[in-house]
Amino acid sequence: MKTQIIQLEAHDDTLSVRDKMDWSQTPRVLLVWPEKGKVLRNRLDLILLERFCSSHGSQLALLTKDPEVQFQAKEAGIPVFQSRSEAQLQPWGKSFREFRRQELQKYAAENLPASPLRREAPQPRLKPPLWIKIPVFTIGVFAVLTLAGFLLPSADIILKPNVTKKTLTIPVQAQPDENQINLAGMIPARELLITVDGQLSTPTTGTVPIPGEYSRGEVVFTNLGEESIYIPSQTILSTEGDDPVLFRTLTAGSTPPGLGGEITLAVEAYLPGKAGNVPADQITKINMKFGADLRVTNTNPTNGGTDLLVPAPTLVDRLKLSREMTQLLEETARQKIQTELAEGDIALTDRLSDSEILKEEYTPGDNSHGELLWLDKTIQYRIYYTAMDDLEELAGDLVKTQYAGARYTPDLTSIQVLQLSSPERHSDGNYHWEIQVSWVESQIVRKEKVIDWILAKPVHDAQRSLLENLDLEKDPQIVLHPGWWPRIPALPFRIHFEGGGY
Numbered sequence: 051m052k053t054q055i056i057q058l059e060a061h062d063d064t065l066s067v068r069d070k071m072d073w074s075q076t077p078r079v080l081l082v083w084p085e086k087g088k089v090l091r092n093r094l095d096l097i098l099l100e101r102f103c104s105s106h107g108s109q110l111a112l113l114t115k116d117p118e119v120q121f122q123a124k125e126a127g128i129p130v131f132q133s134r135s136e137a138q139l140q141p142w143g144k145s146f147r148e149f150r151r152q153e154l155q156k157y158a159a160e161n162l163p164a165s166p167l168r169r170e171a172p173q174p175r176l177k178p179p180l181w182i183k184i185p186v187f188t189i190g191v192f193a194v195l196t197l198a199g200f201l202l203p204s205a206d207i208i209l210k211p212n213v214t215k216k217t218l219t220i221p222v223q224a225q226p227d228e229n230q231i232n233l234a235g236m237i238p239a240r241e242l243l244i245t246v247d248g249q250l251s252t253p254t255t256g257t258v259p260i261p262g263e264y265s266r267g268e269v270v271f272t273n274l275g276e277e278s279i280y281i282p283s284q285t286i287l288s289t290e291g292d293d294p295v296l297f298r299t300l301t302a303g304s305t306p307p308g309l310g311g312e313i314t315l316a317v318e319a320y321l322p323g324k325a326g327n328v329p330a331d332q333i334t335k336i337n338m339k340f341g342a343d344l345r346v347t348n349t350n351p352t353n354g355g356t357d358l359l360v361p362a363p364t365l366v367d368r369l370k371l372s373r374e375m376t377q378l379l380e381e382t383a384r385q386k387i388q389t390e391l392a393e394g395d396i397a398l399t400d401r402l403s404d405s406e407i408l409k410e411e412y413t414p415g416d417n418s419h420g421e422l423l424w425l426d427k428t429i430q431y432r433i434y435y436t437a438m439d440d441l442e443e444l445a446g447d448l449v450k451t452q453y454a455g456a457r458y459t460p461d462l463t464s465i466q467v468l469q470l471s472s473p474e475r476h477s478d479g480n481y482h483w484e485i486q487v488s489w490v491e492s493q494i495v496r497k498e499k500v501i502d503w504i505l506a507k508p509v510h511d512a513q514r515s516l517l518e519n520l521d522l523e524k525d526p527q528i529v530l531h532p533g534w535w536p537r538i539p540a541l542p543f544r545i546h547f548e549g550g551g552y
Contacts, residue, residue, distance in 0.1 A: 054075075088118075111128065209548070244387055272345040284299060332348060387433060
């Protein structure tokens, strides 16, 4: 017989094993215990699994070497095997639990007691005479028709109130650093900071000299003592004055001993450029520790120093680039302002004159050269604007004040704000302009009052009453259900209104 073998794990419990049994479609199910771990050692767990298996039409057996599980299974009447081959070859038999259930069912069927109660035959009831039946039936029918007359009819009443458009011109003042809105037309002027940056370049139009070749010449050292003095190569010499020109010896040499001994050495300017071309007798200082024992001079001018002219920015280049960059950043700022402002917001600042330069760096810098002049600039602009939410709040408050105790009510959702003039800043520091507020109004009528005018009336009378009491754009339409019903329903909840906000 086909058998499903389910291998248990050390972490299995009754619920997980039942989930595995749900997929079983075989007449026999064999649960195999794991080699390690102690699971399902409780007799109640085994009985619950046996019942679950039996409810699915299968028979349960166990394959385990755990003595405790074997004992509990034996007590529960569940077959236990030592190997899979034994479970496949030997008959399982039925557990005594199943036999016990069958015995109880058989016993209950054979010994079911008969009902001790005997119902007596019902006594025949007396039928009322016909002269009583007819009035009772008539009264019942009349009651049903009366109730239907109250509950079944309904009416749809379509009203189109006459709405009137109103307008109001309001002078508005927007005040910086103000957070309140008042009925005098004062609203806050809100601040908006816009930061923009960018880079721009332009070709340079000027030139600057840069050092080219080194100037060279000869100097004469004169011994002021009795002993010979050694003069090393790279000895530093210079001219007099606040901005001396430095030279260095190209070779070494020693002066003859004795006062007045002279030696001539070649020198080269320490830095390249025309600055190294100095007249005769200008190189007179020795920047060495033995300078006190020697006198030096150049008997001839030094020459050979040259400068090269290279492209460099001028002041005009910087001013022009700064002006172009400012125009570009202003245009960028205007575009950014449009994205920052919500729909309907009004910019009060027309010109971007209130600004602060946060960064302005030129490359190359002062006294530097280059074919292109670059400008990296960041500007922060401050503008003022008024929010459409503030204008709508002001308009709503002003419209409400027009209807204190009036017979008409404004439709606040219909309020529209139109700008009549451009904001201008006056001497008081506030921005002044005018707006136009428009809205629609309609008559105030409570639904309960309208129902009182038409309740249970004929259709024609109801229409006439509505026309007399309501300010309507056109005649009201009354649709009755059923269509042949002649009057407005007598129950208020059966009357439905469309349009007019009733």
